[in-house]
Amino acid sequence: MDVLTTHAEFLDVNCYAVRAEGRSDCILIDSGYDCAPALERLLAEESLAPQAIFLTHGHPDHILGLNNVLARWNVPVHLGGADRYRLDRPATMLSPQFAQMLAPLVEGWAAPEVTDIADGENFEVAGLTVTAVSAPGHTEGSMLLRVVADAEEIIFTGDVVFAGAIGRVDLPGGDARAMQDSLRAFAALPDVPIYPGHGPASRVGRELATNPFF
Template identity: 85%
Template sequence: RWNVPVHLGGPDRYRLQDPASTLSPQFAPMLAPLVEGWTAPEVSDLADGQSLETAGLTVTAVSAPGHTEGSMLLRVVDGDEENIFTGDVVFAGAIGRVDLPGGDAQAMQDSLRAFATLPDVAIYPGHGPASRVGRELAANPFL
């Protein structure tokens, strides 16, 4: 509808073919009516370390599997300011689920160890309030 480019961690590409089928049995029936007649968009795979320039921003993908196989953190730099969009990997005080289809507890632990090496910048999760890397390292019981 808006004709914008779509980028996705390559291992999650299969999820676009039938989105409801990749959810837990509790959520799939809720999503099914929303994706009736769904057509998957054209997608460009994002690889770990790949950077994109858009709207004057540099966006760098950081592979962070665990919640799903293709989960990514997006490091966004605007001049001297960096922010990280963590999706469903790290939340304020929590982390993403690993018990849903595509989840992997060991991969999540590896991703969280990598998260701990990031600079202390603002994070914007896929759900809930913003936080900072340092705040999560100090207070998040999963890190």
């Protein structure tokens, strides 16, 4: 598999394109604010056509680029069902301080159509198998996305696990106890590469050995 990365302007979100070896189609992971132009250039350079968008969770920094992305590629969007409500009023989904910062970014926002995904649900798209694993704690609908092609596996962790850190649980919808359960489930995953919503890539085993939250 190839993982291609762009960075959205607001809060430096990682937005990914993933392709199976030898394919000219791909999937997209997360859609941060104003990611579309850089993503369009990247996909044009690689001659890639996206087939679906998977969102790790519904926080505004991961979803505000959706409408611009969908204007370029009309593809299905998948999001954990418990986070669907977050698309309706994204500016209110973080702290009051963030609401003020987000106000100019959500002018004219209209929630796009999304398909709910559930724990354990599998998708076969662009030569990839995508399995959603419920991982609440940061948000109610946070998902780990396990992506497999030709026996190779990688995991997109969103804001559940970062390199050396974990996601916040003090924002609306956060739950420290649920996060602990999600981290225990993460610890049982195979030692494969992980790609978080912010910051550098890592591996499951590296995080279990060095991340102070494990």
